[in-house]
Amino acid sequence: MSETQAASPVKKVNPNAPTEETVLSVHHYTDRLFKFRITRPGSFRFRSGEFVMIGLPKEDGKPLLRAYSIASPSWDEELEFFSIKVPDGPLTSRLCDIKPGDKVLLGKKPTGTLVHDALTPAKRLYMFSTGTGIAPFASLMRDPETYQKFDEVILTHTCREISELAYGEELTAALPDDPLCDEYAHKFRLYNSVTREDFPRMGRITDLIESGKLFEDLGVPPLNAETDRVMICGSMQMIQDTKALCEKAGLVEGSNAAPADFVIEKAFAG
Known part of the structure; x- marks a missing residue:
């Protein structure tokens, strides 16, 4: 690169940013309750009983995240969640409409005391x-x-x-x-x-x-x-x-x- 060329700005990557996972299945039990399964990153580790932040992108581009207990055991190759539907809830009002193939945001830091x-x-x-x-x-x-x-x-x-x-x-x-x-x-x-x-x-x-x-x-x-x-x-x-x-x-x-x-x-x- 010549001295007269401007260097391209380097985009900073947040190492703690949520990953984008694919919805694998969705099952609605009632008009208030449903479960869904998503892909699990190879690097994602957790102890059975812990929770993690999951969510969807907001319309302004910022993620909308909430704490959800992971319903699948630590050995499962997929991640399962069991959710309530809140009609006016910022997240669940949209999350309840997900279908296989859709994307869900998954946090990187599971934690919790039910272990x-x-x-x-x-x-x-x-x-x-x-x-x-x-x-x-x-x-x-x-x-x-x-x-x-x-x-x-x-x-x-x-x-x-x-x-x-x-x-x-x-x-x-x-x-x-x-x-x-x-x-x-x-x-x-x-x-x-x-x-x-x-x-x-x-x-x-x-x-x-x-x-x-x-x-x-x-x-x-x-x-x-x-x-x-x-x-x-x-x-x-x-x-x-x-x-x-x-x-x-x-x-x-x-x-x-x-x-x-x-x-x-x-x-x-x-």
Whole structure:
């Protein structure tokens, strides 16, 4: 290049910028809930139970991102997400219209507290969820490490209507045929409840814990710090109420830095 030629400006590349991934499949369960799967970059690593930022480009070119729990296990070659549809939501109002072949933005830094590393060893693991809060547990229930660390794994899923329980029931039915967890399927139990329709198990999970009905139905003792570990994901109110019940039972909150008896996902707790 001669001295009179101007050097071309070098475009800076943000190493933390989201990658653009392809939508592989979409399934709508109700007018409020859907799941979708996208491609997984070869360099993308995460621990089962973590969340990541996903989204779509805004009309002004800037990305619109929100935190989403990864619903697929860490060994899966694709990434699965379970989402609610919010008609006036900046992201979900558009995300619910995606189709196979469309592009979705994926962040590069998964993180979270609903992971094996944040709990100390024990006999039984409870995963308390409401609505789309089942997503991180959809990941953990398909991870062999979950069953190698606990003798019994109990997932509770509470929704407003029966039709909203379909995702959890679908995952449970498929577990005996899971390529990595089929031998552990006998350790897993699903406990559903609904709050707005007639169903064999009705009521908020906090009420079912407090009344003892949950433990009576399952045939297990009440929460005990010696034998039980707990993960909680759902609405902010549900998280706070269930956390209080855990503390009342003598369980201590843990974290990645200080593993203990129960953990909540603070990213979705307000």
